[in-house]
Amino acid sequence: MKNRILVVDDEQAIVDLLHFILTNAGYEVASTGRGDEVAPLAREFHPDLVILDIGLPGLSGLEVVPLLVELDTPVLVLSSHDRDDQIIEGLEVGAEDYVSKPFNHKELLLRIEKIIRRTKVEQIIQIGSIMVDIRRRVLEIDGQEITLTPTEFRIIEYLALHAHVPVSAEELLKQVWNAEEWIQGPEMVKVNISRLRKKIEPNPSTPRFLVNRWGFGYLLTDTQEVS
Missing domain, CATH: 1.10.10.10 (Winged helix-like DNA-binding domain superfamily/Winged helix DNA-binding domain)
Structure with a gap:
């Protein structure tokens, strides 16, 4: 079973880039550009990780993070390189990690792999x-x-x-x-x-x-x- 990632960003170019990177790395990918669509989609898609931009229509990324935490879904925040305040606030409300735009593809995949590996150990039981x-x-x-x-x-x-x-x-x-x-x-x-x-x-x-x-x-x- 492929690991699933939900990409949330209102910039279609970013969504397309992440979809290309992640599918080539073997992930199953879904996406939305609205913050108010994230929680319902997460309940349906059951992602192993959500990559979440902060600036979103509907609900902001900072409002969405606690909703995903309630669903036990880890979050990787995307933030502009000059918005340290967003990064700090995102981590404070429950995000696992962050990556600044523009991001290094290899670094992004390594961070994703680390988060999924850690959370899966906690949430998958093998008997x-x-x-x-x-x-x-x-x-x-x-x-x-x-x-x-x-x-x-x-x-x-x-x-x-x-x-x-x-x-x-x-x-x-x-x-x-x-x-x-x-x-x-x-x-x-x-x-x-x-x-x-x-x-x-x-x-x-x-x-x-x-x-x-x-x-x-x-x-x-x-x-x-x-x-």
Whole structure:
């Protein structure tokens, strides 16, 4: 899967240049020239990084950065070489790094690679053949993406964040459904676990990935990887 970059700049020449540089470097690229289009597009495109100009119509880049931070999307700010105040403010509101215009192509790619490598380590969990991409809300098993409902992904996400540790139905009830007490809660957990197994297990009756440690709870693992 290619890493995705969202380019946000109202200068079409800059957008075209960045698109050329980034696609040649192997990235998938989307773009917009308006600040008020960034957050909706980021929710749809799920970029690994946003390259963001400060001076934008709709919303300024400085207004957009906090919206992207809320989406756990890293931001690389583009700024004019003579606007140190913009750079400082952009970093203060949550941008990861900056590049001044005009930029060196090689330096830009190195900065992009560094940011994506760092953030992916934090947001991708690998458990044997299981890959959970928390920011993109994606589950892959043996390289194949599995389509999940939002609730199913929240279950997988919580189990992945507590990998190799059994999680009780009561804990899942609290963390996934935000419920302290719920009469039908335990049954709802069982139903969702059963549905998940049908989607992810080669043989749901003999789970390989989503196993139950009786008396302790559910465990996300890869039993074929355990020695």
